Amino acid sequence: MASIRGNDDDNRLFGTGLADQIWGMSGDDTIFGYQGNDSIYGGGGNDRLDAGQGHNRVWGGEGNDVILAGAGNDTIDAGSGNDVVRAGNGNNRITLGEGNDQATTGNGRDHIAAGDGNDVVRAGAGADTLMGGEGDDRLFGEAGNDRLFGHEGNDTLNGGGGNDTMTGGEGADVFVWNGGRDRITDFDSDDDRINLSHYARFDGFGDIRAAASQVGNDVVIRAGNDQLVIEDIRLGQLGGDDFIW
Numbered sequence: 001m002a003s004i005r006g007n008d009d010d011n012r013l014f015g016t017g018l019a020d021q022i023w024g025m026s027g028d029d030t031i032f033g034y035q036g037n038d039s040i041y042g043g044g045g046n047d048r049l050d051a052g053q054g055h056n057r058v059w060g061g062e063g064n065d066v067i068l069a070g071a072g073n074d075t076i077d078a079g080s081g082n083d084v085v086r087a088g089n090g091n092n093r094i095t096l097g098e099g100n101d102q103a104t105t106g107n108g109r110d111h112i113a114a115g116d117g118n119d120v121v122r123a124g125a126g127a128d129t130l131m132g133g134e135g136d137d138r139l140f141g142e143a144g145n146d147r148l149f150g151h152e153g154n155d156t157l158n159g160g161g162g163n164d165t166m167t168g169g170e171g172a173d174v175f176v177w178n179g180g181r182d183r184i185t186d187f188d189s190d191d192d193r194i195n196l197s198h199y200a201r202f203d204g205f206g207d208i209r210a211a212a213s214q215v216g217n218d219v220v221i222r223a224g225n226d227q228l229v230i231e232d233i234r235l236g237q238l239g240g241d242d243f244i245w
Contacts, residue, residue: 001036010045015052024049028063037072042079055090064099071106078103082117089124096121096133114139118153132169156195168192174244183229189237194230195244201226205240212238 002016005023010030013022017035024031026044033040033051042049042061051058051069058067060079067076070088078085082099089106096103100117106124114121114133121130125143132139132150139148142160150157151169158176159166165183166175172191175184178198187194196202201223202211212221214235221228230238 006043015040019054024061042067046081060097073108091126100135136171158195177228179223179226181225181227183231185231187230187233189233189239189242193242193244194228197244199223199226202245204245205243208238208243 001018002020004013006013006025006029008026010028011024013031015022015033015038019037020033021039022031023041024043024047028045029047031040031049033056035053037054037056038051039057040049040051041059042065044062046063047065049058049067053070053072055072056069056074058076060067060083062080064081065083067078067085071090073090074087074092076085076094078096078101080098083101085094085103087105089108091109092105094103094112096115096119098116101119103112104122108126110123110128112121113131114137116134118135119137122140123130123142127144128141128146130139130141130148132155134152136153136155138156140158140160141148141164143162145162146159146164148157148159148166150173152171154171155168156174157166157168159182160178161180163181167185174193174195176195202208208221211223212219212235217232219230219233219235
């Protein structure tokens, strides 16, 4: 195990194959963790932090950072700034801060929380939890049975393949249905829309009306093995302008 500390200049710091602790301090730093379960602190500046393999903990700090992590269960706090986070396979926990951030993960059960700003979050295969923050966020669950929460702002929620649950929160949100057995928990026909442009079974609202039924408090749209449940709404409240074709 090594403890490596930079200075206030633009540093290039290299870890070992063990569990290292690396501090970048201020400056635009480049840090390589390599193997091992590392703790990496970017500090101030526009940093590039490559944690490598292992179960790593990474703090980006202030600045526009690029944070990379390989296979392993990583915990990443991007910090403030317009950050880019790319995590690999594993069960990752990613927190995005202030700024317009981008986060991408691989296979695994990931938990990604967007912060302030207009963020783009793409999770890979696995049962993922994606949480938007303030701002107009775009959340992509990809494959797996995912849970998407838009929170504030005018968000786009795309569960991708699998059986997904989508909650838009405040704002005028767009829910994308790609098939599967999905659920929308808080659709508001005055503000929200359902995007069906990626789903070839429906060409217009007449097709929706023929496939939809009222089941208790919910509207259920069925097409073959696919099903979309829109919670707490009456069938008569839906019209053609609630959908994007």
